Amino acid sequence: MSALATHGIGIDFGGVRAVDDVSFSVKRGEIFAIIGPNGAGKNTLFNMISGLYQAPRGKVMLEGRDVTNLPAHVLAQRGLSRTFQNLQVFFRMTALENVMVGRHLHENRNVLAHLFRLPSVVAQNRASRKRAEGLLALVGLSEIGHRPAGELPYGALKRLEIARALAAEPKVLLLDEPAAGCNAVETAEVDAVIQKIAAQGITVILVEHDMKLVMKISNRIHVLDQGRTLAEGTAAEVRSNPAVVAAYLGAHAGGEAANAGR
Amino acid sequence: MQSFWRTYGIVLIVAAVVVALPFAVTSSFYLRIGALVFIFSLAVLGINLLMGFAGQVSLGHAGFFGIGAYAVAVLPTHFAVPSWIALIVGVIVAGLLAFVIGRPILKLKGHYLAVATLGMGILIAMVFTNEARFTGGPDGMPVPRLELFGWRVRGSEAWYWISGVTLVLAALLAVNLIDSPTGRALRAIHDSEVASRVLGIDVARYKLIAFVLSAIYAAIAGAYLALFDGLVTPATAGFLRSIEFVTMAVLGGLGSIFGSIVGAALLTILPQMLTVFHDYEHIALGAIMIVFMIFLRAGIVPSLASLFRRSPS
Amino acid sequence: MPEFLQFTFSGLTVGAIYALVALGFTLIYNASDVINFAQGEFVMIGGMVTFFAVAAGIPLPVAALIALVTAVIVGVLLHQLAIEPAKGASPVTLIIITIGASIFLRGVAAVVFDKNYHSYPAFLGSEPIRIGGATILPQSLIVLSGTLAIVIALWALSTKTMIGKAMTATAANRLAARLAGINTAAIVGISFAISAAIGAIGGILVTPITLTNYEVGTLLALKGFAAAMLGGMGNPLGAVVGGLIVGLLETYGAGYISSAYKDAVAFLVILGVLFVMPQGLFGKASIERV
Numbered sequence: 001m002s003a004l005a006t007h008g009i010g011i012d013f014g015g016v017r018a019v020d021d022v023s024f025s026v027k028r029g030e031i032f033a034i035i036g037p038n039g040a041g042k043n044t045l046f047n048m049i050s051g052l053y054q055a056p057r058g059k060v061m062l063e064g065r066d067v068t069n070l071p072a073h074v075l076a077q078r079g080l081s082r083t084f085q086n087l088q089v090f091f092r093m094t095a096l097e098n099v100m101v102g103r104h105l106h107e108n109r110n111v112l113a114h115l116f117r118l119p120s121v122v123a124q125n126r127a128s129r130k131r132a133e134g135l136l137a138l139v140g141l142s143e144i145g146h147r148p149a150g151e152l153p154y155g156a157l158k159r160l161e162i163a164r165a166l167a168a169e170p171k172v173l174l175l176d177e178p179a180a181g182c183n184a185v186e187t188a189e190v191d192a193v194i195q196k197i198a199a200q201g202i203t204v205i206l207v208e209h210d211m212k213l214v215m216k217i218s219n220r221i222h223v224l225d226q227g228r229t230l231a232e233g234t235a236a237e238v239r240s241n242p243a244v245v246a247a248y249l250g251a252h253a254g255g256e257a258a259n260a261g262r
Numbered sequence: 263m264q265s266f267w268r269t270y271g272i273v274l275i276v277a278a279v280v281v282a283l284p285f286a287v288t289s290s291f292y293l294r295i296g297a298l299v300f301i302f303s304l305a306v307l308g309i310n311l312l313m314g315f316a317g318q319v320s321l322g323h324a325g326f327f328g329i330g331a332y333a334v335a336v337l338p339t340h341f342a343v344p345s346w347i348a349l350i351v352g353v354i355v356a357g358l359l360a361f362v363i364g365r366p367i368l369k370l371k372g373h374y375l376a377v378a379t380l381g382m383g384i385l386i387a388m389v390f391t392n393e394a395r396f397t398g399g400p401d402g403m404p405v406p407r408l409e410l411f412g413w414r415v416r417g418s419e420a421w422y423w424i425s426g427v428t429l430v431l432a433a434l435l436a437v438n439l440i441d442s443p444t445g446r447a448l449r450a451i452h453d454s455e456v457a458s459r460v461l462g463i464d465v466a467r468y469k470l471i472a473f474v475l476s477a478i479y480a481a482i483a484g485a486y487l488a489l490f491d492g493l494v495t496p497a498t499a500g501f502l503r504s505i506e507f508v509t510m511a512v513l514g515g516l517g518s519i520f521g522s523i524v525g526a527a528l529l530t531i532l533p534q535m536l537t538v539f540h541d542y543e544h545i546a547l548g549a550i551m552i553v554f555m556i557f558l559r560a561g562i563v564p565s566l567a568s569l570f571r572r573s574p575s
Numbered sequence: 576m577p578e579f580l581q582f583t584f585s586g587l588t589v590g591a592i593y594a595l596v597a598l599g600f601t602l603i604y605n606a607s608d609v610i611n612f613a614q615g616e617f618v619m620i621g622g623m624v625t626f627f628a629v630a631a632g633i634p635l636p637v638a639a640l641i642a643l644v645t646a647v648i649v650g651v652l653l654h655q656l657a658i659e660p661a662k663g664a665s666p667v668t669l670i671i672i673t674i675g676a677s678i679f680l681r682g683v684a685a686v687v688f689d690k691n692y693h694s695y696p697a698f699l700g701s702e703p704i705r706i707g708g709a710t711i712l713p714q715s716l717i718v719l720s721g722t723l724a725i726v727i728a729l730w731a732l733s734t735k736t737m738i739g740k741a742m743t744a745t746a747a748n749r750l751a752a753r754l755a756g757i758n759t760a761a762i763v764g765i766s767f768a769i770s771a772a773i774g775a776i777g778g779i780l781v782t783p784i785t786l787t788n789y790e791v792g793t794l795l796a797l798k799g800f801a802a803a804m805l806g807g808m809g810n811p812l813g814a815v816v817g818g819l820i821v822g823l824l825e826t827y828g829a830g831y832i833s834s835a836y837k838d839a840v841a842f843l844v845i846l847g848v849l850f851v852m853p854q855g856l857f858g859k860a861s862i863e864r865v
Contacts, residue, residue: 006298007308011449050460052460064555073463073464074277075462076459076462081461082460084456084457088456088457090449090453090454090457091454092449093450097446100446101446101461102461103461104443104461104463105461105462112437115435115439115442116443117441121442125442128443164457164461165461167461168461168462213534262281
């Protein structure tokens with residue numbers, strides 16, 4: 001059974017087919033990358049899978065169950081989590097609190113207990129805090145847990161979002177351009193984090209532009225162009241696919257793709 | 263232990279102020295002002311939970327305030343219900359109304375939400391004005407005094423303590439809420455609804471919780487004011503009162519519990535001190551709103567706090 | 576039937592004023608995304624200043640002109656002193672500012688003028704005209720034709736003049752307009768000035784029928800907002816149609832159902848529109864893009 005699969009999913013924006021009949025199936029524990037030139041529809045696809053956009057066409061299956069068009073918070077309950085390309089960080093909360101929010105699904109939600117600060121709530125807060133601290137350590141942000149997220153540099157925020165998404169204990173994690181805007185050092189850190197996550201058995205689906213990273217860590221790659229599937233396969237297969245090279249990288253840059261990941 | 267002070271420090275400060283003030287001032291005029299400040303602080307604290315923490319705006323909360331006020335007027339007068347039961351009924355009605363209206367209304371955002379709540383508040387005030395048979399119409403009606411165990415509760419000193427203790431309890435509950443999964447969810451929703459959803463937070467449910475809680479706080483405050491004053495008029499639930507609440511919250515600082523009290527204190531004490539300038543009250547209120555939103559958007563308490571934080575030490 | 580016609584005439588008349596307020600909202604909203612709650616105060620200024628000028632002995636046409644100029648000055652000051660300094664603030668902050676401005680202006684009016692209701696003589700006499708078994712005041716016809724003239728003038732302005740086209744461009748995409756060399760801050764200021772003028776004219780024309788008072792601005796702003804929402808926020812044609820519909824619904828409601836809750840109609844319209852079709856009659860639905 002696949003961890004996540006789409007069947008003929010599609011959506012239009014004002015007459016333009018932003019995503020058109022896209023189907024793929026991600027195996028458990030895989031690192032699966034979705035790539036494509038700007039405007040290929042990767043972001044839109046992510047938003048449909050994670051329940052932020054309603055998909056008028058097609059289906060999304062999570063662990064074999066149809067989850068098409070379920071609201072995002074229900075998908076989270078089913079084990080789906082994600083980060084955001086344009087950083088949806090809780091800027092007014094500290095880094096630690098950001099990750100603690102990720103624990104929400106595993107916390108007691110009785111408002112009355114919270115109002116009266118019953119001992120169970122105190123214990124809960126402590127447990128969530130410990131978990132959050134552990135995750136901050138995983139992504140290398142232990143030192144800055146107490147600082148307001150609004151003060152943190154861009155690279156740190158990207159890793160913070162990953163820690164927060166992991167706090168929900170997802171089965172499938174969607175990473176939306178985790179290395180965007182990162183320098184070589186930061187990208188290597190992201191690389192290491194993703195490997196650690198996959199090692200825990202979590203299925204990772206990422207949208208990414210950094211070709212070196214993608215070719216290096218992905219088990220399989222799905223290529224989109226103008227909303228449609230162009231190709232799918234291993235890094236080696238995709239790299240040498242002439243249609244992919246032409247559409248994505250441009251005829252002149254074919255050499256760059258062939259060299260990436262070596 | 264350090265966390266205890268950080269969490270409860272504010273509540274203790276508020277309690278200290280409540281207890282200490284009567285020793286500093288003995289005139290019942292000042293105790294009356296104190297009672298009024300505590301009562302309005304209670305309503306503003308509720309608004310702060312909604313606006314400062316959950317990030318939702320309401321320009322109609324005087325409606326819930328009015329429901330509490332009119333409950334303790336109408337029920338004892340026309341239906342021989344004891345005042346303390348009427349208070350509880352008023353709070354329940356306000357909470358239920360907030361629950362029913364809240365679901366559809368909180369789907370709206372930004373200025374649409376603002377105007378919808380505005381409309382809601384005005385409609386409630388209109389009912390109070392028009393159903394004169396029960397409510398006494400535009401001139402309002404007298405409110406029978408609260409009787410507890412045979413003791414007629416009246417006078418500035420009694421209400422000073424009642425409202426002060428209630429405020430401390432309300433602040434305690436608010437502080438508890440903030441440092442809890444619900445509080446974190448509300449603050450998360452304020453900063454990014456999208457991210458909150460994706461982390462499994464049922465945004466609609468939490469907005470509704472904040473809305474209902476704030477309505478309950480407002481209703482209790484309204485009932486207290488009516489019982490204290492002995493009189494209630496439709497202006498209690500009116501548009502101007504709703505705006506005053508929001509201004510108090512914003513003035514003191516959204517997201518700051520202490521700010522709720524500072525804001526309420528400022529806008530309660532100033533008119534009392536400037537009774538000579540009663541005609542200029544609206545001019546002053548309007549000017550304050552404009553100036554603060556332009557220059558001190560964060561509010562007094564957070565601005566002062568960041569000033570201290572930024573100074574090198 | 577005559578009763579229905581009567582209500583229709585009254586409804587259209589008061590609806591025309593709501594339409595003017597709604598148009599003012601729309602102009603400012605399109606240029607700056609600001610919902611100007613002080614919009615109703617322009618109508619109040621139009622009526623109140625005219626009355627007090629006439630009471631001071633100034634001939635009516637001149638008094639009306641003074642009122643118009645006063646309103647425009649207030650509109651420009653409002654933009655310069657309250658809106659422009661708060662650029663980039665959240666919608667709620669801006670709402671609080673414009674509400675504050677509305678309260679401020681009301682307070683000033685109460686102090687500078689007084690709290691009584693006032694009126695001045697109708698322009699063409701007050702002899703009702705009989706049409707189809709119902710009567711309509713000449714002043715009502717003036718209100719309706721004045722509104723029509725304003726709508727036509729605005730349409731001509733926006734399509735035939737450079738300023739109008741600059742306003743349309745600013746409304747469509749502020750950044751692009753700025754990059755094209757348009758002084759968008761000035762355009763916003765102009766939209767405030769025009770909205771003030773429109774509101775003031777409405778106030779000047781309708782006072783002989785409805786009287787004026789320092790407080791009329793508040794309810795007018797809210798009803799005008801209801802009309803703008805009903806028509807589709809940002810759509811000028813929608814504003815006018817919305818205004819007329821709200822006026823008609825209000826009058827029919829007062830006549831056939833209950834006059835005590837007359838003012839509630841506009842709010843019920845607001846709530847209804849927000850819940851059922853938030854984009855209004857002529858607006859477009861939008862998706863929030865992440």
